[in-house]
Amino acid sequence: xxxxxxxxxxEHITKRFPGVxxxxxxxxEVGEGEVLALVGxxxxxxxxxxxxxxxxxxxxxxxxxxxGEEVRFRGPEDAFNAGLGMVHQEYMLVxxxxxxxxxxxGYKKAWKKGILDLNMVRSRIMEISEKYGLAVNPxxxxxQLSVGEQQKVELVKTLxxxxxxxxxxxxTSALTPQETDELIVLLKKMTDELSIIFISHKLQEVKAxxxxxxxxxxxxxxxxxxxxxxxxxxxxxxxxGHEVKLPENNDEASHGDVVLEIKDLCVRGxxxxxxxxxxxxxxxxxEIVGLAGVSGNGQKELAEAINGLRKIEKGEIALFGCEIGxxxxxxxxxxxxxxxxxxxxxxxxxxxxxxxxxxxxxxxDQKPFSNKSFLKKEKVNENAERLQIEFDIRSAxxxxxxxxxxxxxxxxxxLARELSRGAKFITAVYPTRGLDLGAVEFIHxxxxxxxxxxxxILLISEELDEIINLSDRIAVIYKGRIQKVLEKKDATxxxxxxxxxxxxEDE
Numbered sequence: 001x002x003x004x005x006x007x008x009x010x011e012h013i014t015k016r017f018p019g020v021x022x023x024x025x026x027x028x029e030v031g032e033g034e035v036l037a038l039v040g041x042x043x044x045x046x047x048x049x050x051x052x053x054x055x056x057x058x059x060x061x062x063x064x065x066x067x068g069e070e071v072r073f074r075g076p077e078d079a080f081n082a083g084l085g086m087v088h089q090e091y092m093l094v095x096x097x098x099x100x101x102x103x104x105x106g107y108k109k110a111w112k113k114g115i116l117d118l119n120m121v122r123s124r125i126m127e128i129s130e131k132y133g134l135a136v137n138p139x140x141x142x143x144q145l146s147v148g149e150q151q152k153v154e155l156v157k158t159l160x161x162x163x164x165x166x167x168x169x170x171x172t173s174a175l176t177p178q179e180t181d182e183l184i185v186l187l188k189k190m191t192d193e194l195s196i197i198f199i200s201h202k203l204q205e206v207k208a209x210x211x212x213x214x215x216x217x218x219x220x221x222x223x224x225x226x227x228x229x230x231x232x233x234x235x236x237x238x239x240x241g242h243e244v245k246l247p248e249n250n251d252e253a254s255h256g257d258v259v260l261e262i263k264d265l266c267v268r269g270x271x272x273x274x275x276x277x278x279x280x281x282x283x284x285x286x287e288i289v290g291l292a293g294v295s296g297n298g299q300k301e302l303a304e305a306i307n308g309l310r311k312i313e314k315g316e317i318a319l320f321g322c323e324i325g326x327x328x329x330x331x332x333x334x335x336x337x338x339x340x341x342x343x344x345x346x347x348x349x350x351x352x353x354x355x356x357x358x359x360x361x362x363x364x365d366q367k368p369f370s371n372k373s374f375l376k377k378e379k380v381n382e383n384a385e386r387l388q389i390e391f392d393i394r395s396a397x398x399x400x401x402x403x404x405x406x407x408x409x410x411x412x413x414x415l416a417r418e419l420s421r422g423a424k425f426i427t428a429v430y431p432t433r434g435l436d437l438g439a440v441e442f443i444h445x446x447x448x449x450x451x452x453x454x455x456x457i458l459l460i461s462e463e464l465d466e467i468i469n470l471s472d473r474i475a476v477i478y479k480g481r482i483q484k485v486l487e488k489k490d491a492t493x494x495x496x497x498x499x500x501x502x503x504x505e506d507e
Contacts, residue, residue, distance in 0.1 A: 004032070004164060005032070005066055005067065005082075005083050005084075005164050005165045005194070005195060006031070006032040006067050007029065007030070007031050007032065007065075007066070007067055007068065008029070008030045008064075008065070008066055008165060008195065009027075009028070009029045009030075009064070009065045010026065010027060010028050010029075010049070010052075010053060010062065010063075010064050010065075011027050011062055011063050011064075011065065012025050012026070012027055012061060012062040012063070013025070013026045013027070013049065013052060013059050013061070013062035013064075014026075014059060014060050014061035014062055015048060015049075015052060015057060015059050015060055016060055017396070018396060019396030019397065020219075020395075020396050021219050022045050022048040022219050023045050023048055023049055023052065023059070023219050024045075024218075024219040024220045025061075025062075025220070026045070026049060026062075026216070026219070026220070026221055027221065028049075028197075028214050028221070030165075030195050030196075030197060030212075031195065032195060033191045033192065033194075033195060034191070034195050034196075034211045034212065035187070035191060035195070035196045035197075035198055035209050035210040035211050035212075036195075036196070036197050036198065036210060036211070036212050036213070036214060037198050037199075037200060037206040037209070037210035037212070037213040037214070037227060038050075038197055038198065038199045038213075038214050038216065039199070039200065039201065039203070039206060039213060039214070039215050039216070039235065039239055040215055040216035040217055040239055040436070041217065041239060041240060041436040041438055041439070042392075042394060042406055042407075042408030042409050042411075042412065042434075042435060042436050042439055043394030043395075043406055043408070043409055044216040044217055044218065044219065044436075045216050045218075045219040046169075046199045046216055047088075047089065047169055047199070047406055047407075048219075049216070050086060050167050050169060050197065050199065052064075053073075053079070053084065053086075053167065053197075054073070054076050054079045054084060054086045054167065055073030055074060055075045055076050055077075055078050055079045056075075056076060066082060080106070080161060080162075080163075083162070083163060083164035083165055084163065084164075084165050084167065085158035085159070085161060085162075085163025085164075085165070085166055085167065086158065086166075086167040086168075086169065087151075087154045087155055087158050087166070087167070087168050087169060087171055088154070088169050089169040089170040089199075089407045089434060090345060090407055091150050091151070091153075091154050092154070093142045093150060093153060093154065093157075094142065095141070095142045095143040096141065096142070096143060097141065097142060098138065098139055098140060098141055098142070099125065099136055099137060099138050099139070099140055099142065099145075099153050099156075100118055100121050100122045100125060100138045100139065101118070102142060102153065102157060103121050103124070103125055103156070103157045103160050103161075104116060104118060104121045106157070106161050107121055107124065107160065107161060110124075121138075121160075122138045122139075124160050125138045125156055125160060126138065128156050128159045128160050129156055132155075132156075132159065132186055132189075132190065133182070133186055134152045134155055134156050134186075135152070136149065136152050136153050136156050143270060144270045144271055146295045146296040146300065147295065147342060147343075148179060148295035148296065148462075149295070149296065151171065155171070163194065164193070164194050165194055165195050165196075165197075166190070166194055166195070166196045166197070167196075167197045167199075168187075168196060168197070168198050168199065168200075169199045170199055170200060170201070170407070170434055171183065171198070171200070172184075172200065172202060172205060179294075179295070180202075180205065184205060184208050184209050187209055188209065196209075198210055201408075201434070201435060201436045201437060201440075203232035203235050203236055203437065204232055206227060206232070206235065207227060207231075207232055207235075210227045211226065211227060212224070212225070212226060212227060213225055213226075213227045213230070213235060215235070215238050215239050217239070217241070222238065223238045236437045239436065239437065239438075240436070240437065240438040242438075244437045244438060244441050245441070246437075246440065246441055246444055246465075246469060247441070247444050247445050247448055247469070248469045248470075249288060249448055249451070249469065249470050249471065249472065249488070251451075251452070253287070253472045253473070253487070253488070254284045254285065254286040254287035254451075254472055255284070256284045256285035256286045256287065256454065256456075257284060257285055258282045258283070258284050259283060259284060259285045259319065259320055259424070259425055259456040260281075260282065260283040260306070260317075260318070260319055260425060260456055260458065261281075261282045261316070261317075261318045262279060262280060262281045262282065262306075262315070262316070262317050262318075263280055263315055263316045264278050264279075264280065264314060264315040264316070265278070265279040265280070265302070265305065265312060265314070265315035265316070265317065265325075266278060266279075266312065266313045266314035266315055267298075267301045267302070267305045267310055267311070267312050267313060267480075268301075268311075268313060269298075269301055274313075274480060275298045275300075275301035275480050276298045276301050276302055276305070276480040276481075277479070277480040277481055278315075278480075278481055279298070279302065279315070279477075279480060279481055279482055280482060281458075281475055281482055281485075283425070283456045283457070283458055284456060285454050285455070285456050286451055286452070286453075286454045286455070286456065287451070287456055287457070287472045287473070288447065288448075288451050288457045288459050288470050288471045288472050289456075289457070289458055289459065289471060289472065289473050289474070289475060289485075290459045290460075290461065290466075290467035290468075290470065290471030290473070290474045290475070291458060291459065291460045291461070291467075291474075291475050291476075291477055292461070292462075292464065292467050292474055292475070292476050292477070292496050292499075292500060293462075293476060293477035293478060293500055294462075294478075294500050294501075295462060297477050297478055297479055297480065298477055298479070298480040298481075299342075299429070299460050299477060300342055300429075301480075302460070302477075303339075303341070303342065303427050303429045303458075303460060305317065305325070306319075306324070306332075306337070306427055306458070307329060307332055307337060307339045307341075307427060308324065308326075308327050308328050308329040308330075308331065308332040309329060309347075311326055312325045312326055319332070319335050319336065319337065319425060320335065320336065320424070320425075322335055324337075333362055336423055336424030336425055337423060337424075337425055337426075337427065338418040338419070338421065338423025338425065338426040338427070339418065339426070339427050339429075340414055340415060340418050340426070340427065340428045340429055340430075340431045341414075341429055342429045342430055342460075344407070344410050344411055344414055345403070345410065348410065348411075348413075348414040349361075349402045349403070349410060349413060349414065350402070351401070351402055351403025352401060352402075352403060353401070353402055354398065354399045354400060354401060354402065355384055355388065355393065355395060355397075355398045355399070355400055355402055355405075355413060356380050356381055356383070356384035356398040356399065357380075357402075358402045358413055358417065359380075359383060359384050359387055359413065359416060359417050360380055360383065360417075361417065362417070362421060363421060369383070381398060384398035385398055387416040387417075387420055388416075390416065390420075391412045391413075391415060391416040391442075392412065392439065392442070393405070393409050393412045393413055393416065394406075394409050395409065407434045408434045408435050408436065408439065411431075411432075411433065411434055411435055412435070412439060415431060415443060415446070419446050419447075419450065423455065424455060424456075425455060425456045425457070425458075426447075426450065426455060426456075426457045426458070427457075427458045427460070428447065428457060428458065428459050428460065428461075429460045429461075430460065430461055430462070430463075431443055431447070431459070431461070432444070432461075432463070432466065440466075444466070444469070444470060447459070447470060448470065459471060464493050464496055464497075465493075467491075467496075468488070468491055468492075468493070468496075471488055471491075472487075472488055473485055473486065473487055473488065474486045474488065474491045474496065476496060476499040476500055478499070478500065478501075478502045479502065483499045483500075483502070483504065484499055484504075484505060
């Protein structure tokens with residue numbers, strides 16, 4: 001086989017799981033230097049198709065051809081050896097190992113006579129980082145890195161292992177707008193050397209990067225075309241089957257009571273530094289306060305401190321007038337807190353548990369799901385069946401293991417639980433990350449509905465359009481402090497971008 005991948009074709013690929021036809025006679029083709037955008041709603045079969053291409057799954061029918069020659073990958077190693085590399089939506093990194101050690105796991109050239117040459121791996125990382133403008137610290141532990149930084153590590157790892165054909169599954173879902181713009185520019189340059197399959201729900205990025213677009217729906221190809229021939233709204237309509245219009249918060253600003261008040265909050269990060277250093281913030285009832293900032297400026301630590309998951313060194317966090325700083329998570333939940341966490345697989349669900357079990361995690365000892373410490377199976381099932389339909393959680397059924405769901409459907413599961421259980425305040429951290437446009441439209445409507453019901457919401461997001469559209473006020477965080485709080489009418493992308501970069505405005 002040639003060293004360069006000039007063409008890749010998947011023909012009539014079919015894959016069945018119990019109760020689900022995940023891939024239904026799918027054919028796609030990518031030429032040399034091309035970028036194919038693979039789009040579709042959550043659960044449409046995009047990730048499954050790419051897992052087949054990478055040898056993680058075996059197709060039931062169909063074949064894969066590289067440069068016209070049929071190949072059969074028995075596992076990911078065969079795909080790597082053929083020059084394919086994939087950056088997964090859920091990162092394949094070992095948290096308690098360094099960046100260098102994670103790359104070394106698959107870097108066979110670094111093994112000489114049974115001895116691992118970590119210096120060689122570190123040099124390779126630095127070479128790739130410099131070549132593609134992906135700044136990573138080779139000696140940092142993965143658990144110390146933000147989600148955005150981990151995304152860069154995944155890209156560096158894949159490129160370090162010699163990928164000549166890149167598969168990117170939601171590569172920008174964890175990146176800031178600035179980082180996303182940089183990545184798009186980078187990927188365009190990389191097409192001089194390799195081809196790319198790009199899975200994304202962000203249609204502006206699909207337009208900016210791809211040559212061709214393929215749309216999947218319920219495991220089937222429903223559209224193929226040249227990206228330049230269609231607008232983002234036309235692609236969205238073909239993807240969902242209906243016109244998508246994201247809602248906006250155009251209601252009068254809330255004048256309710258302050259329900260969350262944070263004063264002079266100081267919290268240490270995982271590296272021992274002050275991630276929050278004298279932060280002040282308040283949220284009223286019936287108000288959405290958006291928190292805008294570049295990844296790694298204290299957003300994660302703030303969300304964890306509010307929800308009892310991180311110790312505070314100094315300051316106050318009052319929820320409905322009660323101090324919740326350094327209280328256990330159960331106490332915070334009982335005070336009326338709902339929490340959509342950043343790390344959905346680690347903090348949001350128990351992966352081995354069924355969908356129906358994860359939907360009652362916080363209310364397992366409460367009516368109507370429990371009676372004298374015994375679960376009422378009928379009520380648990382009724383709740384799960386209702387929420388599965390309402391939130392369009394796509395699976396074979398409510399007994400499906402939650403960890404087997406796609407990333408977007410796991411997010412829907414968490415949102416279904418948190419938005420349905422009557423919380424009086426919600427901390428929403430990247431609530432629409434990894435969701436398709438149809439799902440984003442639904443979630444935005446649900447958040448605005450909660451606002452109208454008088455629920456206070458702290459919306460932490462790196463999607464500036466999301467923050468601008470939904471928020472009553474927007475607070476910009478930089479190095480653990482609030483730079484400025486803007487009224488919705490005063491917030492523009494340009495102004496927010498300047499504040500997010502740490503540039504103070506004249507008072």
